Structures are given as structure tokens and as C-alpha cells.
Amino acid sequence: MKASFDEHFDVIVIGAGHAGCEAASAAARIGCQTALVTISLDMIGQMSCNPAVGGIAKGHLVREIDALGGIMGRVIDRTGIQFRLLNRSRGPAVQAPRAQADRALYRTEMRHVLEFTPNLHLRQGVVTDFVIENGRVAGIKLQDTRRLKADAIVLAAGTFLNGLIHTGHSTYTAGRAGEPASIDLAESLKRLGFPVGRLKTGTPPRLDGRTVDWDAFESQPADERPVPFSFLTEAIEQPQVSCHIGYTNEEVHRLIHENLQESPLYSGQIKGIGPRYCPSIEDKVVKFPEKTRHQLFLEPEGYDTYEVYLNGFSTSLPFELQQELVHKIPGLDQTKIIRPGYAIEYDFIDPRELTPFLQTTRIQGLFFAGQINGTTGYEEAACQGLLAGINAALYVQGREGFTLRREESYTGVLIDDLITQGVDEPYRIFTSRAENRLNLRYDTSDARLSPYGRNLGLLDDIEWSRFSSRRDRLAKIRTSLLETRFKRSDREYEELSRVTERDLGDSISLAALCQMPSVDSSLIFNFLPYSLRTHINLADLETSVGDILYHGYIRAQNQTNERIRNQAEMEIPSSLQFKQVSGLSHEMVERLERIRPQTFGQACRIPGMTPGALSTLLFFLKTSKN
Amino acid sequence: MLFLGARTADPGEFTMRAVSNGRLTLTQAEAVRDLIDAQTHAAVRQAARQLGGELSERLQPIKDALLEIIVPLESSLEFVEDDLPEDIALNISEKLSLLSTKVEKMAESFRRGRLLKEGLRVALVGRPNVGKSSVFNKLLSSDRSIVTDIPGTTRDTISEVINLEGIPVLITDTAGVRLSADKIEQLGIDRTRRAIADADLILAVIDGSQPLTLEDKKIVAEASQGFCVIALNKSDLESFCINNAEEIAENLTLVPVSAKTGSGLEKLCGEIIKPFSANHLDESSFVITNARHYDLLRRAGDAIQSSGSLVRQGASEELVLAGLYEALRFLGEITGETTPETILTQIFSTFCIGK
Numbered sequence: 001m002k003a004s005f006d007e008h009f010d011v012i013v014i015g016a017g018h019a020g021c022e023a024a025s026a027a028a029r030i031g032c033q034t035a036l037v038t039i040s041l042d043m044i045g046q047m048s049c050n051p052a053v054g055g056i057a058k059g060h061l062v063r064e065i066d067a068l069g070g071i072m073g074r075v076i077d078r079t080g081i082q083f084r085l086l087n088r089s090r091g092p093a094v095q096a097p098r099a100q101a102d103r104a105l106y107r108t109e110m111r112h113v114l115e116f117t118p119n120l121h122l123r124q125g126v127v128t129d130f131v132i133e134n135g136r137v138a139g140i141k142l143q144d145t146r147r148l149k150a151d152a153i154v155l156a157a158g159t160f161l162n163g164l165i166h167t168g169h170s171t172y173t174a175g176r177a178g179e180p181a182s183i184d185l186a187e188s189l190k191r192l193g194f195p196v197g198r199l200k201t202g203t204p205p206r207l208d209g210r211t212v213d214w215d216a217f218e219s220q221p222a223d224e225r226p227v228p229f230s231f232l233t234e235a236i237e238q239p240q241v242s243c244h245i246g247y248t249n250e251e252v253h254r255l256i257h258e259n260l261q262e263s264p265l266y267s268g269q270i271k272g273i274g275p276r277y278c279p280s281i282e283d284k285v286v287k288f289p290e291k292t293r294h295q296l297f298l299e300p301e302g303y304d305t306y307e308v309y310l311n312g313f314s315t316s317l318p319f320e321l322q323q324e325l326v327h328k329i330p331g332l333d334q335t336k337i338i339r340p341g342y343a344i345e346y347d348f349i350d351p352r353e354l355t356p357f358l359q360t361t362r363i364q365g366l367f368f369a370g371q372i373n374g375t376t377g378y379e380e381a382a383c384q385g386l387l388a389g390i391n392a393a394l395y396v397q398g399r400e401g402f403t404l405r406r407e408e409s410y411t412g413v414l415i416d417d418l419i420t421q422g423v424d425e426p427y428r429i430f431t432s433r434a435e436n437r438l439n440l441r442y443d444t445s446d447a448r449l450s451p452y453g454r455n456l457g458l459l460d461d462i463e464w465s466r467f468s469s470r471r472d473r474l475a476k477i478r479t480s481l482l483e484t485r486f487k488r489s490d491r492e493y494e495e496l497s498r499v500t501e502r503d504l505g506d507s508i509s510l511a512a513l514c515q516m517p518s519v520d521s522s523l524i525f526n527f528l529p530y531s532l533r534t535h536i537n538l539a540d541l542e543t544s545v546g547d548i549l550y551h552g553y554i555r556a557q558n559q560t561n562e563r564i565r566n567q568a569e570m571e572i573p574s575s576l577q578f579k580q581v582s583g584l585s586h587e588m589v590e591r592l593e594r595i596r597p598q599t600f601g602q603a604c605r606i607p608g609m610t611p612g613a614l615s616t617l618l619f620f621l622k623t624s625k626n
Numbered sequence: 627m628l629f630l631g632a633r634t635a636d637p638g639e640f641t642m643r644a645v646s647n648g649r650l651t652l653t654q655a656e657a658v659r660d661l662i663d664a665q666t667h668a669a670v671r672q673a674a675r676q677l678g679g680e681l682s683e684r685l686q687p688i689k690d691a692l693l694e695i696i697v698p699l700e701s702s703l704e705f706v707e708d709d710l711p712e713d714i715a716l717n718i719s720e721k722l723s724l725l726s727t728k729v730e731k732m733a734e735s736f737r738r739g740r741l742l743k744e745g746l747r748v749a750l751v752g753r754p755n756v757g758k759s760s761v762f763n764k765l766l767s768s769d770r771s772i773v774t775d776i777p778g779t780t781r782d783t784i785s786e787v788i789n790l791e792g793i794p795v796l797i798t799d800t801a802g803v804r805l806s807a808d809k810i811e812q813l814g815i816d817r818t819r820r821a822i823a824d825a826d827l828i829l830a831v832i833d834g835s836q837p838l839t840l841e842d843k844k845i846v847a848e849a850s851q852g853f854c855v856i857a858l859n860k861s862d863l864e865s866f867c868i869n870n871a872e873e874i875a876e877n878l879t880l881v882p883v884s885a886k887t888g889s890g891l892e893k894l895c896g897e898i899i900k901p902f903s904a905n906h907l908d909e910s911s912f913v914i915t916n917a918r919h920y921d922l923l924r925r926a927g928d929a930i931q932s933s934g935s936l937v938r939q940g941a942s943e944e945l946v947l948a949g950l951y952e953a954l955r956f957l958g959e960i961t962g963e964t965t966p967e968t969i970l971t972q973i974f975s976t977f978c979i980g981k
Contacts, residue, residue, distance in 0.1 A: 050981070055707070056703070056704055056705075056706060057704070086706050086707065087703065087706050089942075090703065090942040090943060090944065091941075091942035091943075091944045091945060093944050094703045094704075094942070094943070094944045247709075275980075276970075276974045276979075276980070277974065277979055277980040278980045278981065279978075279979075279980050284978050284980075287978070288978040291978055293709075294709070294978065295708065295709035295981075297981060311981045312981040314981075430704055430966070430970065431703070431704060431944075432700055432704060432966050432969060432970070433966045437944065437948075438944065438945075438948060517939055517940045517941050517942065518940070553945070553948055
């Protein structure tokens with residue numbers, strides 16, 4: 001065995017998926033010599049499942065990553081082939097961007113971005129073990145006997161740890177179709193005592209687009225005005241393509257029912273728990289027998305390929321059956337499958353092991369990000385990768401860790417949920433998971449998070465000046481909306497009351513108009529002072545209108561949040577045994593006993609204390625005082 | 627306390643998790659306190675009921691109904707790309723107003739709940755010499771189960787507690803403050819007015835042996851602003867005539883009594899307690915006895931109502947949902963939290979979601 005290391009780094013990131021790329025990029029830009037180690041340099045930023053980024057809540061996450069200085073938003077903006085803003089007819093808090101990606105271009109662009117990042121070093125190799133010294137990570141061992149040294153390691157292994165693929169009755173170990181699993185590394189984690197669980201996810205078959213009768217499907221075009229993910233993107237200029245929507249039918253369902261024993265999901269072969277919101281077609285048919293059809297999306301894999309992703313048809317049935325089922329869908333009766341769908345089981349580690357900085361409590365300097373923590377989704381992985389990369393760098397530099405609060409970000413909600421609640425199925429973000437949904441809009445993530453990104457050194461001068469100028473424009477628009485007022489005698493008043501079809505009183509401000517459900521930003525735009533109109537874009541105005549629309553709700557929410565925080569100075573008697581506080585779970589009692597806070601405020605800052613537990617404690621303190 | 631303008635604790639301050647380890651829930655703990663404080667049998671029964679978690683049980687259908695509205699609204703926001711039924715959110719506005727009425731009705735039972743605990747306040751009013759004090763004394767003597775002297779009150783303030791149908795009733799004879807000198811008489815009238823303002827019910831005594839005077843009419847007019855019962859006294863006299871009171875509005879409760887013989891007294895007692903008795907309020911006789919519960923229910927009702935009006939204005943779902951989640955949180959402070967996980971679970975079991 002070699003005694004010394006072949007190379008020395010500050011931070012090593014294992015895995016070059018969506019978590020690993022963000023982690024490596026952030027650590028390097030914070031100033032750490034960073035190695036990104038991956039099994040295959042050709043698969044950097046690979047989208048293992050559907051070729052798309054964003055969606056409700058997920059799009060919010062990408063915007064947050066971008067606002068902090070992460071790279072996912074910038075890469076998808078250059079490689080997206082169908083952009084759509086979802087929920088356009090609803091309020092801005094629940095709108096979110098989504099884009100189909102050219103899978104290959106996304107990989108290429110991601111690798112390009114990483115290769116041009118100073119301090120970042122790409123290394124190919126299979127990691128087999130950690131080097132641990134005195135309870136801290138010291139480096140990693142590779143299959144080819146190389147040893148790499150680092151003070152901090154971010155493990156972002158995705159589905160590779162003990163990955164096991166199922167198609168029908170056949171199984172084989174793999175991290176992803178066509179790539180080897182990480183077996184040794186998984187065993188190493190078990191040896192270190194990490195509590196390992198098993199999850200499952202699946203993917204649908206990919207089709208030969210030349211054999212699809214496209215006329216049998218409804219076309220879903222891109223938005224005319226594509227909304228980018230990154231605040232730095234001026235406009236999406238690449239050509240946009242369409243997706244196509246179709247449906248399964250009862251014949252398909254019958255065939256699935258008749259062959260359920262062929263599905264490893266129903267034969268008992270798969271032990272891991274799959275995500276409820278990404279059900280396989282087998283699950284859909286079994287759980288909703290009354291539905292006569294299930295929606296399918298035919299998503300193009302890229303500009304230069306005829307490969308088509310059959311979204312909505314995730315399955316682990318045997319290949320012949322998959323082909324037979326596809327043929328029963330009108331328009332796909334001649335269609336050849338070029339890659340079969342499959343299910344994959346993989347190891348994850350109970351995320352309650354982690355600190356809010358995504359560092360393990362077991363081994364110092366070891367951070368986990370992405371699917372290893374029990375999440376599903378590229379965006380969920382990427383935001384964890386970003387935070388883990390930031391914290392690994394801060395750890396190496398001896399600086400205080402960085403976290404985000406639930407009230408200020410979906411990233412904060414996600415990480416807090418993971419480390420306090422743990423997971424019993426793959427965790428996906430939803431807007432309803434956030435208590436302050438109205439305050440976490442996709443178009444305010446810059447205002448919420450970019451100042452942090454700047455402090456961390458993740459936003460350069462040019463990026464920061466773009467942020468500042470948008471902030472200034474928004475301030476000007478806000479003032480103008482509040483101050484511009486039309487009296488009954490004004491020419492504008494007449495037009496406004498005609499458009500809104502209501503009496504607007506003696507006078508009406510633009511701000512008041514913003515709160516009317518029937519009024520949209522493009523209408524308001526025409527009534528802004530000319531001098532302002534020439535300096536702003538519609539997106540700026542939409543953000544300001546949203547601010548005004550939700551202002552009252554957010555103020556009320558903030559007051560509620562404040563109220564609890566105001567109790568911070570209440571003293572906790574040093575003699576108090578927390579298990580005597582009725583209503584606290586064992587877990588919360590344990591956390592409190594470990595830290596033994598002296599004030600309620602300290603209790604609030606203990607990682608993982610739930611809002612419910614804090615209220616219970618506060619109620620106890622208040623009532624026992626009297 | 628709530629009626630003096632105080633406000634109970636804010637939401638969040640009291641958020642309690644449902645206790646999984648078998649200890650008392652917050653609702654139960656509060657019921658224990660009420661049990662100790664209970665003054666009369668009816669109150670004891672009521673307290674025992676909440677100890678059994680009946681309030682939580684009663685709120686469950688309301689929470690379920692709220693979730694039934696939240697689930698499709700949330701689904702339509704969160705799963706916009708999924709193939710959801712088109713009629714997913716029908717009649718939301720009607721469902722919401724039905725629900726807010728239910729919650730408010732439940733909150734309103736607090737009035738009776740408070741009466742069970744604190745007693746009903748009755749002010750005895752009437753011009754001089756109509757027999758107020760005689761009626762007062764007769765009411766006291768007819769009731770053999772005088773519960774207690776109210777602390778801080780003595781006979782010379784002329785307040786006594788009697789027990790009517792298990793409810794403690796505090797009767798104040800405003801005559802006790804009435805003296806002959808003009809100036810002091812004015813003071814007496816002021817005090818009478820205040821007693822009227824504080825009372826849950828006014829018992830106006832009128833001399834039925836004489837035609838109505840202007841003062842009688844004034845007193846009746848004032849009394850009839852709230853709950854009131856009119857005792858037409860001196861039914862034992864020959865000159866007593868029910869027609870003497872014909873100018874009194876028909877919708878007011880009028881009981882001929884004789885303080886001298888005691889005739890009509892039982893009916894009078896019945897009429898006093900009637901607006902507050904269990905079957906008059908709610909056939910189930912379930913009542914809210916805790917001011918915090920009352921406040922939370924009222925806030926939940928308000929939140930549901932304002933969400934309803936947002937629906938009618940055509941506001942986007944996330945705004946409607948903001949109020950509904952708030953209502954759920956208020957109800958949750960009585961019965962235990964509803965987590966996002968619960969809602970997601972319902973969504974996934976109701977709709978086929980996911981690509």
C-alpha cells in the first residue's frame with residue numbers, strides 16, 4: 001500500500017452529476033483547489049432520466065441556485081430546446097420556468113463551464129474508499145491505486161451506490177444504464193457505520209422518432225417569449241422545438257394487468273421505495289383502475305437526434321412487453337424502442353445524519369449531496385450540491401458554515417426537511433412544502449439570495465452589477481406604481497375603468513390596480529411614465545406587480561414569524577428536564593438535552609428543531625412561569 | 627376577559643403537536659383545568675366531554691371538509707402538467723361559505739360555554755315600586771340550590787347566584803342602588819344603565835296593575851336591545867290587566883307573575899334560561915368553553931370566509947389557499963397539526979399524478 005498521496009487538493013467532489021457539478025464549481029470559485037472525480041468524464045452533467053429542467057417548485061430551485069451563483073440555470077439557458085413558463089394564468093408565486101434540454105448539448109456545455117473554472121480539476125476514476133485520519137476525511141482511494149488528498153470531500157454518488165437495474169426478471173448492477181455501479185464505495189460507507197437504506201426510481205423507454213406518426217399526437221409548442229432560468233441570460237436565442245402529448249388506452253392497461261407478475265415492482269423483486277409522484281405505468285394502472293387513459297409526453301432528446309423520451313411511461317417490465325405496449329398506443333404502432341425503460345434500486349443514507357451544512361456528524365469534513373440523501377430530481381440534487389460545495393470550501397478555509405432559512409428559500413425548506421424529517425421515499429420539492437410560498441417566488445430569488453452569493457464570492461463584479469441594476473430598476477418601478485394615480489377627470493381613468501369593468505372610485509393608483517385579479521402587467525406597463533418605460537423590461541414590471549400583489553399576505557406572515565422570534569430572550573430554567581415538556585417528541589427532547597439551551601432563542605437555533613416543537617416549548621415556558 | 631377587549635394568545639404561540647406518546651393533548655390539558663374550575667353539574671359534564679377529546683372529534687369533519695377543498699386546489703397549482711379532471715374545483719365558493727358557517731356556529735357555542743363556567747348575568751330593572759325586590763327575593767327563595775356567593779360581592783350589592791338548569795345565574799337587583807335624593811337618583815340610573823350593559827339578559831319588571839308609564843316604556847326599549855324577559859308583576863291584584871302591557875312589542879317575552887304568591891315564577895325562570903339552554907343553541911349541546919378555542923375557531927371562520935370572497939373575486943388559487951392553510955393552522959392548534967405530507971398523501975391518493 002502506498003503511504004503518500006498522488007495529488008493534493010483542498011476539496012474533492014465525488015460524482016459529476018447535477019449535485020457534483022454545482023459542488024465542484026462552487027468550491028473552486030470560493031478559492032479551493034478542487035478535484036471533481038467521476039467514473040466517466042464523458043458523462044458530466046448527464047440527465048439520467050427525462051431531458052428537462054425545472055417545473056413548479058423545481059424551477060424555483062434552479063432560480064435560487066442561479067441567484068446564489070450556481071451554474072445549472074446558465075447551462076440550461078444555453079442548451080434548452082423548449083422553454084415554457086408554467087402556471088402563467090396564475091399568480092407569480094406559483095409560476096415557474098421549465099425547459100426541455102438537448103441532453104448531449106447540456107453535458108457538453110456543463111463540461112465546458114467546469115473546464116473553464118479556475119482551481120477546478122477534472123479526474124476520471126472509480127472511488128473505492130475514503131482515507132480517514134482521526135475521525136476526519138483525509139482523502140480517497142481509487143480503483144487504479146491512485147490516492148488523492150483533500151481536507152473536505154463532497155460525496156454526490158447519485159444512484160451509483162450499489163445500483164441495481166431491473167428490467168423484467170433480469171437484474172444487473174449498474175449506476176445508470178451502461179455505467180458501472182459503485183460497490184466498493186457503498187461497502188466503505190457501511191463499514192463507517194452510516195445508516196443505509198434502499199430507494200428505487202425508474203425511467204421510461206426511449207423511442208426511434210423516425211418511426212413515430214407525429215400527426216397522432218397533440219403538439220405542445222414552446223412559449224413565444226421564453227423565460228430564462230438565469231438572471232444573467234438576456235434572451236433565449238436558440239431555436240425552439242415542440243413536445244407532443246398522447247395517451248395510453250384500455251388495451252394497454254389490460255395488457256399490463258395481465259402481465260403484472262412480469263414486473264419486478266409487483267413480483268417482490270424490488271425492495272426499495274419509489275417516488276409516489278413519478279409512478280411507473282404499472283403503478284398508475286393498478287392504483288387508478290377507473291382511469292381509462294394516462295397522459296404521455298413525447299419529448300425530443302435533442303436537435304441532432306431522433307431519440308424520443310416517452311415521458312409518463314416509466315416501467316420495469318421486460319423489454320418484449322414494453323415493445324408490445326408501445327405498439328398499442330395510436331401513433332406508435334410502428335415505433336421501435338431504442339433503449340428500454342428500467343427501474344433502478346440504490347443505496348441512500350439517512351439524511352438526519354447531516355448537519356444543516358450537509359456535513360456528516362460521523363466523519364468530519366465529509367459532506368453528502370443529492371440522491372445519496374434520499375432526494376429525487378436534478379434540481380433537488382443541484383441545490384444540495386451547491387450548498388455542500390460552499391460549505392466544504394468554507395470548512396477548509398476555517399470559516400463559518402452557510403445555511404438558508406425556510407422562510408427565505410426552497411433550498412432551505414428542502415435541506416431542513418431532509419435533516420429533520422428524514423425520508424421514507426424519494427423526496428421531491430413542492431411549493432406546498434414551504435410555509436411562505438407567496439414569499440418564495442421564482443422572480444424574487446435574486447433579491448432573496450444574490451447578496452449571499454456575492455458575499456461568498458460566487459457572483460463576480462459584472463454579475464453583481466447586473467443584480468444591482470435590476471434591484472434599482474425594481475425600486476423605481478415600485479415608487480412609480482405607488483405614486484402614479486389617476487383621477488376621474490384623467491383620460492387614463494376612463495380607459496382603466498373600461499378595461500377593468502368596474503368603478504374605480506374618485507382616483508386610482510397603479511398599485512391598487514396591480515391587486516385586481518383581471519389586471520396584468522402588460523396593461524400596467526402602458527400607464528407607466530414614458531421615461532420609466534424605456535429603462536425597464538416587462539419581467540422587471542412583473543416582479544414589482546407581484547411584490548405589490550402579495551404585500552399584505554407577506555407582511556402578515558412575517559409578523560407571525562417575528563412573534564416567535566421575539567420570544568427569544570425568554571429564559572429556560574437550568575433545572576428543566578425537556579422530557580417533562582408535554583408534546584415534545586423523543587427526537588426533539590434528545591436534541592434539546594444534547595445542547596441544553598439557556599434561552600428560547602438558543603433553542604430556536606438548534607438544528608432540526610421543528611416550528612411545532614418550538615411552540616410547544618414556548619407554551620410550556622409561558623405557562624410554567626405563572 | 628375576551629369581552630373586555632382582551633385578546634387571547636396569538637396563533638403560533640400555542641401551536642401544539644399531537645402527542646404520540648400517550649400523554650395529554652393540549653385540548654385535554656385545558657379540559658382538565660376547566661374540570662377543576664367547573665362550578666355546576668352541567669359544566670362538569672361539559673368538561674368531561676372535552677377530556678374525551680370530543681372537541682377534536684367534532685373538528686375532524688371540518689378539517690376533512692377543508693382538506694377536500696384544499697386538495698384539488700393544490701393539485702391544480704402544483705401539478706399543472708398532469709392530466710387532472712377538468713371539474714376539479716367546482717362550487718368552491720359555496721363549499722367555503724357552508725364551512726365558515728359551521729365553524730362560526732361552533733365558535734358561537736362559546737357563549738353558552740362561558741355561561742356554564744362563569745354564570746349568566748341577569749340585571750333586574752324597573753321603575754320604583756313595581757316590585758323588583760319582591761321578585762328578586764322570590765327568585766332566590768324559590769331556588770333551594772344557591773351555589774355560592776360570588777367572591778367580592780355581598781348582599782348589599784344585591785347580587786345573588788341561583789342555579790337554573792345547571793347554569794349558575796347571577797342576578798343583580800338594580801333597585802339596591804336607588805335612593806330618593808334627585809342627584810343620587812341620577813347616579814342610580816347611571817348604575818342601572820351599566821348593569822344593563824354588563825348583563826347577558828335583562829329582566830324588566832313592570833307593574834301589571836297600572837297602565838304603562840313613559841318610564842316603563844323607556845326601560846323596556848332599553849332592555850329589548852339584547853336578550854330580555856319582561857315580568858308583568860302583581861298578577862294577584864284585582865286591578866291587574868294583561869292589556870296594560872299591550873303597547874309592548876309582540877316579539878318580546880312577557881310573563882305574568884306574582885311576587886307575592888309566587889305564581890308564574892317557574893315560567894319566568896324557564897324564560898330566563900331559555901335563550902341559553904342547550905337545546906336552544908345546538909341540538910347536540912356541545913359547547914366551546916375555552917376562550918382560546920373560541921378565538922381560534924373564530925379566526926379559522928374568518929380565514930375561510932375571506933378565502934371564499936377571494937374565490938368570488940376570481941383571485942388565483944395560491945391566494946385562496948393562503949387563507950385556507952391559515953384556517954387549517956388555527957384548527958390544528960386545537961386538534962394537532964396537518965403537515966404538508968398529509969396533504970400530499972391525499973393528493974396522490976385522489977389523483978393520478980406524475981409522469
